[in-house]
Amino acid sequence: MTSTPQNPSPATMILVPGYWLGAWAWDEVRQHLTAAGARAIALTLPGLDVQDPQRATRTLDDQAAAIQDVIDSIDGEVVLVGHSGANGPVSLVLDRIPNRVRRVVWIDSGPMPPGGAFAPDLPEAVEELPLPEFDVLGRQASLEGLDIDHLDRFREKAVAEPGPVARARIELSNDARRSVPTTLVCCSLPSAQVQELAAAGHPMFAEVDRLEHVELIDLPTGHWPMWSRPEALAEAIHHAARPRP
Known part of the structure; x- marks a missing residue:
């Protein structure tokens, strides 16, 4: 008697927004994912909750710990989706618990290098970075x-980014983070250009060239595809998150 193969359970997608954004930024994408039968959780990171009286003092470590807490609460596989400046805390999580993430999906973003920072020269006196004029x-x-x-x-709806998050230099030491299967959804830069920059060692993309398992998906639009092309972005995330042989 042979056993019937079981379909693997779908992974839970954790949607992490970039600078100035909260869980609200993923509303349309999450609706499309849910309609397609996916399980998706959108986060508001520490420091991006306007109701938090300590908001401006939150750190990169606080943000990474919040993501890890959500992962720890999930019984099953996780696909971690990071947009833009979420690459700081998401890179930290990959460094700390690479075995808990089945795949990471970067949305117009990518992994940070050790020692990288969004605004390393931001003076200590600057408590927060508000959304710039458009x-x-x-x-x-x-x-x-x-x-x-x-x-x-x-x-x-934008919330100013905490200064300690923006100026923090990220500390990474676990090379296993580079073995986590990775998808880059390329929006404001086409995938061919991202590959060229990675191969050339460009600081923003050098880590891409060090990844062991990486795929690139082109989704031509601006830097905020969750609003400009929400359905197509949901499809790209759903495709990236599918179980692989």
């Missing part, structure tokens, strides 16, 4: 695909 932000990251309603909601 003409300034647009020179730093593509706003393609965002209409006035998207921008108004972004401005209304």
Whole structure:
């Protein structure tokens, strides 16, 4: 008598937003994932909850610990999805518990290198980084695909990033983080350019060239695809999270 192979249980997707964002940023993507039968949890990281009286003093370690607490509460496999500046705390989690993450999916982002920081020269006196004016932000990251309603909601709901998070240099020591299967969803830069920059050792992408198992998916749009192309982003995440042989 032969046993019938069992379909593997779907992994829980943990959606981690980038700078100035909370769980709300994933609302549309999460709706599409749920409609497709996926299990998805969206996070608001420490320091990004406007109701937190200690918000401005939260640290990168606090953010990584919050992600790890959610992972520890899940009985089963986890796919960790990080957007933009979430690469700091997500990279820390991969360094600490690589065996608990079945796959990491970077959304217009990628793993941070040891010693990397978002704003290493930010003076200690600066308590927080507010969302810049959009003409300034647009020179730093593509706003393609965002209409006035998207921008108004972004401005209304954005929370200033804690200074200690922005200036912290990340400490990584576990090479096993590079063996976690990885998907890069490339939006504001095409995958071919990301690969070229990684091979050239560009500081933002050098770690990509050191990953053992990496795939790249092109999703042409701006830096905030959860608003400009939410359904396509959900499809890309769902595809990346599928069980592999």
